[in-house]
Amino acid sequence: xxxxxxxxxxxxIIGAGLAGKAAALHLAxxxxxxxxxxxxxxxxxxxxxxxxxxxxxxxxxxxxxxxxLVNEQMATWKRHVTxxxxxxxxxxxxxxxxxxxxxxxxxLRTLHVDRVRLDQELLKLAMNQGVTLxxxxxxxxxxxxxxxxxxxxxxxTAGGSRISSPWFIDASGIGSSVLAREFNLPAIExxxxxxxxxxYFPVADPVEGTTLYMDPKPSEYLDWIWEIPIKPDTVSVGLxxxxxxxxxxxxxxxxxxxxxxxxxxxxxxxxxxxxxSAGIRMNVTSANVTSYRCRVHLAVAGPNWLLAGEAxxxxxxxxANGVTAALRHAAEASSLILKFNKRGEIPLRDRTCYSSxxxxxxxxxxxxxxxxxxxxxxxxxxxxxxxxxxxTSPAWSMNVVYARLKPRGIFSTLLFGSLLAVFRASAxxxxxxxxxxxxx
Numbered sequence: 001x002x003x004x005x006x007x008x009x010x011x012x013i014i015g016a017g018l019a020g021k022a023a024a025l026h027l028a029x030x031x032x033x034x035x036x037x038x039x040x041x042x043x044x045x046x047x048x049x050x051x052x053x054x055x056x057x058x059x060x061x062x063x064x065x066x067x068x069l070v071n072e073q074m075a076t077w078k079r080h081v082t083x084x085x086x087x088x089x090x091x092x093x094x095x096x097x098x099x100x101x102x103x104x105x106x107x108l109r110t111l112h113v114d115r116v117r118l119d120q121e122l123l124k125l126a127m128n129q130g131v132t133l134x135x136x137x138x139x140x141x142x143x144x145x146x147x148x149x150x151x152x153x154x155x156x157t158a159g160g161s162r163i164s165s166p167w168f169i170d171a172s173g174i175g176s177s178v179l180a181r182e183f184n185l186p187a188i189e190x191x192x193x194x195x196x197x198x199x200y201f202p203v204a205d206p207v208e209g210t211t212l213y214m215d216p217k218p219s220e221y222l223d224w225i226w227e228i229p230i231k232p233d234t235v236s237v238g239l240x241x242x243x244x245x246x247x248x249x250x251x252x253x254x255x256x257x258x259x260x261x262x263x264x265x266x267x268x269x270x271x272x273x274x275x276x277s278a279g280i281r282m283n284v285t286s287a288n289v290t291s292y293r294c295r296v297h298l299a300v301a302g303p304n305w306l307l308a309g310e311a312x313x314x315x316x317x318x319x320a321n322g323v324t325a326a327l328r329h330a331a332e333a334s335s336l337i338l339k340f341n342k343r344g345e346i347p348l349r350d351r352t353c354y355s356s357x358x359x360x361x362x363x364x365x366x367x368x369x370x371x372x373x374x375x376x377x378x379x380x381x382x383x384x385x386x387x388x389x390x391x392t393s394p395a396w397s398m399n400v401v402y403a404r405l406k407p408r409g410i411f412s413t414l415l416f417g418s419l420l421a422v423f424r425a426s427a428x429x430x431x432x433x434x435x436x437x438x439x440x
Contacts, residue, residue, distance in 0.1 A: 009033040011167040011337060012155060014138050014178050018048070018115075018323065019309025020171035021122040022330035025062055028129035030338050035163055036126070037155070040135035046115035047196065047290070048322040049236050050078060050210040050228045053095060053110045054399040058327035063125055064118075066111055074117040076229045077208045078110045081320075083388050086215040086266055091385035093392050099400065106400055112210065113323075114230040136161060138172070141182040150183060150302045151345075166344055167337050168305040171330070177311045180297050185307075188359075190294040190366035191374060192221070195246045196317065197260045198238025199287040201273055206235055210320070213267050216384050222374045224318065225263060225270075237270070239263050240317065243291055256289055296362035301351035304344070306333040313362040316369050319395065329358065332408075353413040364398065364420040371427045377434040390430070394423045 011027050013020045016038035024034045056066050069075035080094040099106040127133060136157035142164075144151045154164035155178075170179040180187070206229030213225040221242055228236040239260050249259050264270035296313035300306060308329035315321045332354060340346050346354075372378045372391045379387040398420060407416040 007161065007163055009035040009132070009163070009165045010341075011035075011169065012037065012163050012165040013169045013171055014155065015170065015172035015176070015309070015311065016123065016133060017171055017173055017309055017326070018046070018119065018122070019311075019326040019330045020169070021119070021126050022058075022062055022327050023169050023171060023308055023334050024131045025122065025126045025129060026331060026334035027337065028126060028131045030334075032337075032341075034126075034131045035134055035165070036131055037134045037136055037138055037157065037163070039137040046119055047198070047238075047317060048320075048326075049112055049115055049230050050081075050226070050320045051111050051113060051323050052320045052399055053106065053108075053396060054403050055324045055327065056107060056110055057403060058324065058331065059111075061331065062122065062327075064121065066107075066109065069111060069113065069118070072117075072121075073114075073231055074121060075111040075113045076206065076232065078112050078210055079108070080209040081392075082209055082211045083385060084211055084213045084267070084269075085384060086213075089385070091388055093388065095396060104400060104404065112228045112230050114234075134161070134163070138178050141178065152179070152302070152305050166304060167341075169308055169333055169337075170305065170311045171308045171326075172311050174292060174295075174310040174314045177297075177307070179302075179305055179307060180300075180311065183302070185297045185299055187295045187297045188363070190316070190362075191370045193243035193291060193293045194240055195243050195256075195289065195291045196238055196240050197256055197287050197289050198226075198236055199260075200230075201235050201237055202233055203229070203235050203273070204233070206232065212318070213269070214384060215266055216376070216379060218380045219376055221376070222379070223263065225267070226317075227269070237264070237273075257287055260287055294362075294366045296359055296366070298355070298359060300355045300358055301333075301336075301346060303346060303351075306336065306346075306351070306354065308333045312358050315362060315365050318373070319365045319369055321365050321395075321399075324399070325358075325361070328402075332357070335408075349410060353408065353410060356413055356417060357407060360417045360420045361398075361402075364424055365395065367424055368395065368427045371431040375431070378431055381434040381437060391427075398423070 010032040011034045013024050013036045016036045024036045028034050083091045095108045100108050136159045138155045139158050140156040142154040144153045152168045154162050156162050172178045211227045223241045226238050230236050294314045294316045300312040309326040315325050336346050372387050407413045
């Protein structure tokens with residue numbers, strides 16, 4: 001029999017996904033009483049297994065250095081990214097060696113992670129710090145003055161609890177976004193609805209890198225397949241396609257698993273994997289499925305609440321930036337609460353800066369990948385490999401700049417936003433030029 005939920009704390013976190021657990025851990029380490037609310041039957045299908053080069057420092061700040069994750073077989077090393085085309089051509093992306101030297105001192109390794117194991121480890125760390133996990137669902141938000149004030153005073157759960165606190169973080173994910181719905185926060189969407197289908201396969205010799213398999217058609221939106229070694233003997237393999245394409249195949253009588261298997265069979269790597277791995281057909285038949293649309297809310301902070309993780313913005317998984325975004329949001333939201341805890345309210349300037357950073361980064365990553373890689377004009381004109389380079393170079397650079405600049409105030413936030421705006425304008429110009437030059 002479970003204990004009754006506490007009703008008062010310092011911070012209430014809605015959602016115990018990656019961002020929620022990370023924020024809870026930061027705040028509990030600082031001595032605050034934290035309640036994290038997560039439904040007992042939460043159907044989370046954690047993805048984001050291939051990390052970019054900014055994630056390791058964020059994990060280290062939570063007490064999870066890279067060496068520990070690898071030694072405990074929660075992660076494998078990722079030293080490069082490879083794009084593999086169906087015609088046999090490939091392109092390799094490796095961080096330049098000079099980034100390891102001064103003044104950048106960038107770690108040239110990053111990780112692939114077993115997200116289930118990582119989430120379990122983060123939950124254990126958070127609860128060891130005194131975080132209370134309440135297995136329930138938030139069904140109503142209570143405001144101090146519903147007509148005039150955007151300050152939250154409490155949340156009500158399906159189990160009948162009323163949990164109040166001075167501070168709230170919504171990390172409920174893209175499907176819930178509790179506070180975004182409560183305050184009708186506007187959002188920008190990027191690209192079409194997409195469907196992700198994935199499963200896990202035993203392998204003998206995984207490489208220390210992520211491989212993306214592509215068979216781009218000159219006039220079609222891009223589908224792609226990932227292969228990510230999450231353990232020494234296990235790879236995650238998944239397909240991303242549009243919701244419209246999947247719907248058409250389903251209406252034609254194909255199952256999701258049929259589509260998944262057919263796409264894998266286009267590449268020799270998976271043809272042999274499917275043939276050689278015992279029981280692999282069962283893995284494909286029981287594939288995980290999720291649908292999503294990348295988007296970002298225009299305002300993700302109020303006087304005493306903040307959005308974090310996918311509740312704030314959904315970054316396209318091809319960018320490998322989702323885990324970094326969630327951990328950054330968690331760290332910055334926690335920092336704002338700690339900074340203004342005695343004041344009891346985040347000043348307009350600071351919450352505007354927080355919202356701006358999340359908005360600008362989401363527009364940069366999602367807008368760039370849509371224009372340069374997913375949509376056909378640029379990649380058809382300059383080639384898939386070159387398109388990858390055109391996108392990857394500024395993406396890695398901006399992550400490095402963000403990690404070193406650590407924008408928090410008005411000036412640094414504006415400066416970083418201006419740099420992102422230059423790259424977005426360049427991507428838009430390239431897209432328009434390639435669209436105009438493309439043969440009819």
